[in-house]
Amino acid sequence: MASLEQFHSAAVLVADRAGSAGHGDALVTNLPAMTVSVRTADCFPILLADARNRAVAAVHAGWRGTAAHIVTGTLREMHERFGTNAGDVFAAIGPGIGVCCYEVGIEVARQFGLGQAGRIDLAAANRGQLIAAGVPNGHIEIMGGCTQCDARRFHSFRRDRNHAGRMISFAGVVLQQA
Numbered sequence: 001m002a003s004l005e006q007f008h009s010a011a012v013l014v015a016d017r018a019g020s021a022g023h024g025d026a027l028v029t030n031l032p033a034m035t036v037s038v039r040t041a042d043c044f045p046i047l048l049a050d051a052r053n054r055a056v057a058a059v060h061a062g063w064r065g066t067a068a069h070i071v072t073g074t075l076r077e078m079h080e081r082f083g084t085n086a087g088d089v090f091a092a093i094g095p096g097i098g099v100c101c102y103e104v105g106i107e108v109a110r111q112f113g114l115g116q117a118g119r120i121d122l123a124a125a126n127r128g129q130l131i132a133a134g135v136p137n138g139h140i141e142i143m144g145g146c147t148q149c150d151a152r153r154f155h156s157f158r159r160d161r162n163h164a165g166r167m168i169s170f171a172g173v174v175l176q177q178a
Helices: 063-067 070-082 106-111 122-132 157-163
Strands: 002-005 012-014 019-023 026-029 035-040 044-050 055-061 089-093 140-142 167-172
Touching (some): 026 070, 044 070, 044 167, 055 167, 063 070, 063 106, 089 122
Parallel strands (some): 002 019
Antiparallel strands (some): 044 055
16 A cells, blocks of 8 residues: 655655655555555545546545645646546545534635635535536545544544544555456
8 A cells, every 4th residue: 555644735646656655645546456545534535536547546635735726636647647537537535524513714714715714615625626627526426424523433633633543545456357
């Protein structure tokens, strides 16, 4: 499994071997049997799969990455490296902090076009970016569930601070059967 030293950026790296690929917040690969992963505890994990070119990505999308359009940058990297067309991509947006709990100050709110402090729906923002990039709406699945509300199922940094665990989300290219 390939992983990242995540730092809330829009940096996209290519995974060519197991272990840490470096500092970034999205990993892409088309290597058979390679798995790419991200760790989250309120930020959203987004997994992308190009069914035609057999390439995958794992994206860590917090507010900074979402504001910087990390999913768009990941799709662009997949297109440049593997010939991915957004219309062939299937996306899964995993659990993250829900709009029910995600209150932000004016500085963050402005990054999302809001004029005052309030609540942000990061899952919807990332879905909108995927659709704007050409991923069909029917190819996008949002898991739902709020990481802060549901302590039984999810880790949450906002809720548990330094005691929070992390969830690992991963995707891989399977070996093609003959």
